[in-house]
Amino acid sequence: MSSAELVALMLADGRLPTGGHTQSAGLEPAVRAGLGANGNQDIAAYARDRLRTVTRVDAAVATVARAVALANQSLSPVEAAWAARTPSQALRAASRRQGRAYLRLAARVWPAVLDHLTADTETARPVVVGAIGAVTGLSAEQVARLVGYDDAQTVVAASLKLLPVDPAEAAGWLAALHAPIEDLTSAAAGFTSPDEIPAYGAPLVDAFAQAHATERMRLFHA
Template sequence: MTRLATLLVLADGRLPAGGHAHSGGLEAAVTSGRLRDLTGLAAFLRGRLAGTGRVAAAFAAAACAAPAPPDARIGALEEGMDARTPSPALRRASRAQGRALLRAGRAIWPVQPAIRDSHHPVALGVVAAAAGLSPAEAAVAAAYGTVSGPASAAVRLLGLDPYAVHSLLADLADACDRTAALAAAGADDPVDLLPADSTPLLEIGAEVHASWEVRLFAS
């Protein structure tokens, strides 16, 4: 049985897990002049879903399918995310979001206390499992989160029409579902065989962004 209401709670941007403080690389792209309008945002979101979103969905699904922590599988997933995140700034941001999500998850569902510091996709899978969700549902939440966060940030950074921005998110729904389905199909694969898509420009932008004294978003 699909627990749609529970999935909505987990994927809701208003969940007090700190997601509102992160732009997913959008602030760096806007400030550099690479992203100026709705057309640019559409391309950014599709690219982010195909790269970061694919990796996040796969690791969330794998963490959801793993035995309850502490478990060697979770440790391997953490190492796998480190290997796929060369930017120190993005590693810090991912772990900050993971800690915040685990804190929120423990306040809502019976999340085991074994994990305290985790990459966000891994934390998402752990929390999803505690909420009774499947790996496929964890993957949907991860895929959607990789585009919904930057989309919300775009309204603040560029002053875009929120109706038009949400229309972009609706257009990406099928792509999110496909990404999640592929991720869930490989949830039991060895960590080395999980997606390792590279997003060099996001990595470089994250390092530049982290050096700014004044910024609206943490990442």
């Protein structure tokens, strides 16, 4: 039997074939808009702000999806609640595309996920992560922490490609984000119903994503 801790580590590994390398967590359009012009510490602040807003929503969605899957109920209301709290069409499309990649992987590695989601469909990434958590024995805290860590790591990794950043300095930013990630984990782990999912927003992240979707030259999908 697989260890839940090892599953969590596997899902947090950027080398997993889920298309993580195509994502910047909105950093690329933010840099285009001027983020980082006053110093690279802006990047850490950006990641921290995401953890307080849009990432907290995704973490709550994932923990609710886990609880709903464990109860053998439909995940459609969770997907609908996520969509209602994600106003940017570009961000919804990016999440569903990555969710499809997670679902394809899960169908091969953890096929019990297909008891809860239809194979090879575009489903919001946090919903798929929650379903994987349910079938692999991850706790609500592990699922929420995974979502928070992955988002912060995505920002930090993208910064190395977008800006002149010392990798050791970037690792320091990620370490400094451990406390905000744990705050997110504590806030999101107790949710079990779609109605409980918070609706934190970050309007500039939405605006940047919409503009980025029409860029003809870009390093990242989103």
